[in-house]
Amino acid sequence: MNTQLYGSDWVVIGILILAAAALGYALLTLNQIIAPSKPSAAKAAPYESGVPEVVATKPRFTPRFYVVAMLFVVFDIEAIFIFPWAVVFDGLGLYGFLAMLAFMFLLFDGFIYAWKKGALEWA
Amino acid sequence: MEWASVAFYLIATVCVLSAAGVVIARSAVHSAIFLILCFLNIAATFVMLGAEFLAVVQVIVYTGAILVLVLFVLMLVDEDQLPDFHTGQPIQRISGLILGLILLLEIGAAITARSIQGATGGATPENVAAVGGNTQALGRVLYDDNLLAFIVVSLVLTVAVIGAIVLALPDRRVGINQRRGTGTINLGHPVGTDGIPLALPAVRGESPIAAATPGDLRPVAGERQIIMVRDPDAYTEVGQHDAAPDNRPLIKR
Numbered sequence: 591m592n593t594q595l596y597g598s599d600w601v602v603i604g605i606l607i608l609a610a611a612a613l614g615y616a617l618l619t620l621n622q623i624i625a626p627s628k629p630s631a632a633k634a635a636p637y638e639s640g641v642p643e644v645v646a647t648k649p650r651f652t653p654r655f656y657v658v659a660m661l662f663v664v665f666d667i668e669a670i671f672i673f674p675w676a677v678v679f680d681g682l683g684l685y686g687f688l689a690m691l692a693f694m695f696l697l698f699d700g701f702i703y704a705w706k707k708g709a710l711e712w713a
Numbered sequence: 714m715e716w717a718s719v720a721f722y723l724i725a726t727v728c729v730l731s732a733a734g735v736v737i738a739r740s741a742v743h744s745a746i747f748l749i750l751c752f753l754n755i756a757a758t759f760v761m762l763g764a765e766f767l768a769v770v771q772v773i774v775y776t777g778a779i780l781v782l783v784l785f786v787l788m789l790v791d792e793d794q795l796p797d798f799h800t801g802q803p804i805q806r807i808s809g810l811i812l813g814l815i816l817l818l819e820i821g822a823a824i825t826a827r828s829i830q831g832a833t834g835g836a837t838p839e840n841v842a843a844v845g846g847n848t849q850a851l852g853r854v855l856y857d858d859n860l861l862a863f864i865v866v867s868l869v870l871t872v873a874v875i876g877a878i879v880l881a882l883p884d885r886r887v888g889i890n891q892r893r894g895t896g897t898i899n900l901g902h903p904v905g906t907d908g909i910p911l912a913l914p915a916v917r918g919e920s921p922i923a924a925a926t927p928g929d930l931r932p933v934a935g936e937r938q939i940i941m942v943r944d945p946d947a948y949t950e951v952g953q954h955d956a957a958p959d960n961r962p963l964i965k966r
Contacts, residue, residue, distance in 0.1 A: 600760050651788045653881055659785040660877035663778040664870050670770055671866070674852035677845075686856045689863065696867040700874030709878050 657709050668697050721761055728754035745783050752776045766848040 675682075675690050682689075704710060731754065734747035752775045759768035841850045855863055 600765075604757075651785075653789060656782075656785050656789055657877055657881045659778075659782050660881065661874060663774075663782060664873050664877070666774060666778040668867075668870060670774060671855075671863070673769075674766065674848050675856055676852075677849050678852035678856065681853065682856055689856055689860050692864055693867040696864070696871055697874075700871035704874055704878055707878050707882060709882050 654709075654712070661704055661709065664700070665697075668693075717761065721758070724754050724757045724761070728758065741787050742784075745780060745787065748783065749776055749780055752780070764847060766846075766851060 671693065672690070675686065679686060728751055731747045731750035735744045735751060738744045738747055752771060756768040756771040756776070759765070759771055841847050844850050844853060
């Protein structure tokens, strides 16, 4: 096993993640400690001036969003396939280049289909 | 190397606990957040196994894309309309318990017997290190020896794109018609449990609402109502809530 791998690089990434989480917690905790807290019914209302809400405030979204999310998953996976190709690109030569072109071309068909079907539009 | 096993057990513990949290959490959004934590810890496990490409894929695809999909589902459905996850029928609970035990036994058998061990082939640690890491090794295997499978993957992904659009994309004209039909104007009247606005004069006595009978309340999109108002300013006071009997949420339909 490659000890040098997580002896250096991954520890840095781990420290970064921990620092990000710690910063978030620290700011929230500081806010709770320092900020004055005087809750009242008027402050808890969604709008301080305006009509009280009468319907559920959580709107439902159109399925269009979901299509975009699914397209995102598919093209995300396509991007994943490009990474190992990119790191060995020099060794693969023209053959690997054409292989990736074929891959992209086939997926581009799907992209054009989605485009022409209006899956990427909101109007 | 002692700290490595400490790190592993920490990661594994958080992973199992967050996986349990996915099931136990009452709110579906909390489940999704636990799922993020679980996926990230699995990625950390991959890193500890030396599979750094798999770890990055885990973060990008699962934590990034799949979780987006899950959250979009939560946005699309009304959370109040979801079935309560923790009140299953007895037969569901029992069959779930049995299936879970069987799965646990299978995993335990696989671990203790260690019968599942694929051939390593040429992918020995030395060979992988020689080409620069397992991302490079994967690239060489994928784009040289298994090119046909790689191209087939692109076909599968294309089918996924087309399937997503055919199955989930709403017909555009239908969508426009539906949007026209669901326009509502809410003027902020608290409504009683009987569905009659609390301030309706015929029922509740004096109010700033224009003399309206229930016949004047024009239904829009089935249930919601438009109420004519003479003095809109009367509705913008804080404290309008107080007209409701017991401070319950105003309308739930």
